[in-house]
Amino acid sequence: MTSASELRSGKTHRDENFPVASWIIHPRHRALILAFYNFVRTADDIADHASLPEREKLDLLDLLEAELLGHGDSQKEAVMLRQALAERAMSPRHALDVLIAFRMDVTKLRYETWDEVIHYCRYSAMPVGRFVLDVHGESTSTWAASDALCAGLQINNHLQDCGKDYRNLDRVYLPRDALAASGASIESLGEARAPAPLLNCLHSLAVRNEALLNESKPLGAVVQDFRLGLEISVIQAFADRIVRLLRVRDPLSRRVHLNTIELLAFGFGGMAGEVARRATGRRPVSKPVAGA
Template sequence: MSITDLQSGKGAGNENFPVASKLIAPRHRPPVMAFYHFVRAADDVADHPTAPAGEKLALLDSMRASLTGESDAVREGVALRVILAERGLSPVHALDLLEAFRRDCTKLRYHDWDELMDYCRYSAMPVGRFVLDVHGEPQDLWPANDALCAALQIINHLQDCAKDWRELGRVYIPTPLLEQAGVAVDALGET
């Protein structure tokens, strides 16, 4: 199984947000698009409904190796690695996202808000941090970025909760919140 085999067919025009919109200066669009293509490929791997977790994890490891220069096996990883090097940017945000995607392969429930926020630390916050870094913004903007990105991630989880439950058996809504609302996990598939 390859990364190509697991592609969803989703592209920049199918996202809930504009990718490298005209609001981003043209000189910043190439790294944003390289980051997007890498992350989209990794997300497709993690969210593939039938691929076994072990195979997904192996593919994500291959992506990591291509990003860090240990391999040239994954074109999206190589492309991002090259543009990061050209721009003097760190791969840390892409590596953080890979951690979130690894969790997506094996973790199906979040037991409390802190656990969900820790997931968002890897799944959402790095996206905004990367965009800030591309634009040369200071890290003191990260707290505001992190709050916004976590909020958008949770909204996305709520939007996709029925699909995530039906297709992946994954529920991001913390279990106690469901219990407090008197909602069984199975009810998520009814929406």
């Protein structure tokens, strides 16, 4: 069987829409978070591989799970995460949850409703935030706001990459009922520019996702770790900017990502806001979303 490492896309933690174990996070946590990221990235790349047969994808995901649980040592990402978790006496539960999502990616190509997409996010995105919170010793009471943030980040990504996902993988995360309500067809995702019905659907989903991201605003106020609070503020600033772009841009014809200047500006802006909030003790206020 092919080694999972050989199927990596080349994407690293530096290529994400949000910081992963950045310099903001305390050094004692970075290696464990990066081990988790590399495991998840490897599994994701397996599920997204354009030419690998379905059965082989599922077998490789099963192998990653087995070795994460201690049954073998042939897959380095699984072994490294297993060892890193053992050093902290932490459970592999969140990594196992993410594997559920990647198996879904292999076998499920369409989603009927927003709730189905959120169910997917329950396994693809929410465990990542929960893991980082657990690494920092935070209370499970932080999970609800974290879940909203992680799901919002995932849906931002779905909207950004909707054309590429359809063309390369025949995978569509846009809910069928939302497409139907706008009079849009799935096939229009293959066009170079979104027709008006599809663009209306994409913008309406961005509005809905902005409301979801708004539910995550209390997260920085409830985490105890100062540096983690700063990291969350940066992630929220990036997510907010991207979703605002998605509300007005066409992701089929225009790349919806932040450039270096925007990353710096919104990153430092987010950190400054969090420092000021902690200094004054004020709690974040959820903003109403126009058109939601």
